[in-house]
Amino acid sequence: xxxxxxxxxxxxxxxxxxxxxxxxxxxxxxxxxxxxxxxxxxxxxxxxxxxxxxxxxxxxxxxxxxxxxxxxxxxxxxxxxxxxxxxxxxxxxxxxxxxxxxxxxxxxxxxxxxxxxxxxxxxxxxxxxxxxxxxxxxxxxxxxxxxxxxxxxxxxxxxxxxxxxxxxxxxxxxxxxxxxxxxxxxxxxxxxxxxxxxxxxxxxxxxxxxxxxxxxxxxxxxxxxxxxxxxxxxxxxxxxxxxxxxxxxxxxxxxxxxxxxxxxxxxxxxxxxxxxxxxxxxxxxxxxxxxxxxxxxxxxxxxxxxxxxxxxxx
Numbered sequence: 622x623x624x625x626x627x628x629x630x631x632x633x634x635x636x637x638x639x640x641x642x643x644x645x646x647x648x649x650x651x652x653x654x655x656x657x658x659x660x661x662x663x664x665x666x667x668x669x670x671x672x673x674x675x676x677x678x679x680x681x682x683x684x685x686x687x688x689x690x691x692x693x694x695x696x697x698x699x700x701x702x703x704x705x706x707x708x709x710x711x712x713x714x715x716x717x718x719x720x721x722x723x724x725x726x727x728x729x730x731x732x733x734x735x736x737x738x739x740x741x742x743x744x745x746x747x748x749x750x751x752x753x754x755x756x757x758x759x760x761x762x763x764x765x766x767x768x769x770x771x772x773x774x775x776x777x778x779x780x781x782x783x784x785x786x787x788x789x790x791x792x793x794x795x796x797x798x799x800x801x802x803x804x805x806x807x808x809x810x811x812x813x814x815x816x817x818x819x820x821x822x823x824x825x826x827x828x829x830x831x832x833x834x835x836x837x838x839x840x841x842x843x844x845x846x847x848x849x850x851x852x853x854x855x856x857x858x859x860x861x862x863x864x865x866x867x868x869x870x871x872x873x874x875x876x877x878x879x880x881x882x883x884x885x886x887x888x889x890x891x892x893x894x895x896x897x898x899x900x901x902x903x904x905x906x907x908x909x910x911x912x913x914x915x916x917x918x919x920x921x922x923x924x925x926x927x928x929x930x931x932x933x934x935x
Contacts, residue, residue, distance in 0.1 A: 622701065625652070626708055638716035639668070645712060646670040649705050653698040655689040660709055662686070667713060686710055751802050758791050758798075765791070808926050809848050811838040812869065812878070819852035820859075820867055829856075829865040839869065839878060840926040843905040851901040855919060858894050859884040862917070876931050878923045885916035 625648045633641025646658040657671035687706040693699045765788045813833045820829035859865045862884035872879035902909040907923035925931040
């Protein structure tokens with residue numbers, strides 16, 4: 622009997638709990654010689670095999686999760702039914718969890734499809750909106766160019782300045798629209814934990830003093846791997862320093878972050894490390910300045926994520 626139950630459990634693992642329940646009922650027919658068997662959860666018949674009679678009026682009084690027909694008469698038959706009835710609740714509970722998981726998966730799939738349809742509609746609307754925004758800008762630019770070339774007659778200095786300002790605003794607005802509608806680039810949700818991990822105390826490097834924005838995250842553009850490599854390279858450049866200060870905050874330039882690393886004394890930035898920092902900074906769209914006197918100071922100005930405004934510099 623235990624071998625049979627082991628086989629039923631393996632069937633449930635391989636093919637699902639419904640297959641396990643069916644295997645359990647078929648095994649009960651084989652071992653008892655009955656012609657029908659059924660499994661119940663309360664008054665609900667979960668599964669049946671063979672010839673199962675219609676539910677009787679006293680079905681609400683059923684005390685066993687498993688019944689066979691005809692009713693077991695011998696001690697051996699009753700032993701099989703009792704043992705299988707003890708095993709069945711665990712299988713029924715697993716079946717309930719599996720069914721609930723399947724229903725949840727179906728709901729998630731439907732929600733995903735609805736979201737995909739919504740995104741597709743939004744993309745079409747955004748494309749039409751982009752066209753509607755670009756068209757008047759191109760018309761304005763065309764007329765301004767014609768007027769600047771003297772097509773409409775000579776222009777005074779003041780009119781010339783006005784037209785040049787209009788042309789610049791139109792060009793800036795078109796660049797902004799193009800940037801907003803460009804395909805998304807990889808970004809990092811928050812630069813602070815990357816810096817915290819990179820400057821954690823290690824052998825040969827003192828604990829750094831980190832001054833980071835406390836009330837908000839620091840989202841930046843660029844791949845996570847590049848940011849982590851940049852932070853680790855900065856930390857390696859301060860090995861041997863007695864004191865290391867790391868400051869991260871808004872830069873004077875709009876939508877830019879300022880990252881400043883100061884180390885003294887004993888830190889020395891090798892040419893190879895400086896070249897790597899320069900390459901990583903340029904890859905991330907930033908600029909770097911290095912000073913060695915009176916102490917090592919590495920200053921990076923890095924672009925923020927356009928979707929999240931950078932606080933004003935103060």
